[in-house]
Amino acid sequence: MRTDNYRHWTPDLDGQLMDGIASGLSIEKSGARLGLTKGSAIGRFNRIKQQMGWQAT
Structure with a gap:
């Protein structure tokens, strides 16, 4: 049986990830x-970047 450790991405979690990156963290x-x-962090960043385009970087 599979245990579901999957964490769903929320707008808040996306924002926290992007805020950390914007503040200079890798x-x-x-x-x-x-x-x-x-x-998971790199994958999510890449998906956000695809949606936002140049504004994500």
Whole structure:
């Protein structure tokens, strides 16, 4: 049986990730502060960047 450790992304969690990055943290460190893996933080950043375009960087 699979245990569901999946954490759903919320606008608040997206904002916290992006705020950390905007303050100069790496994507990995910003995600780690939120209890996320490197892969999940990078993946989410890339999806946000695709949606927002240049404004995300």
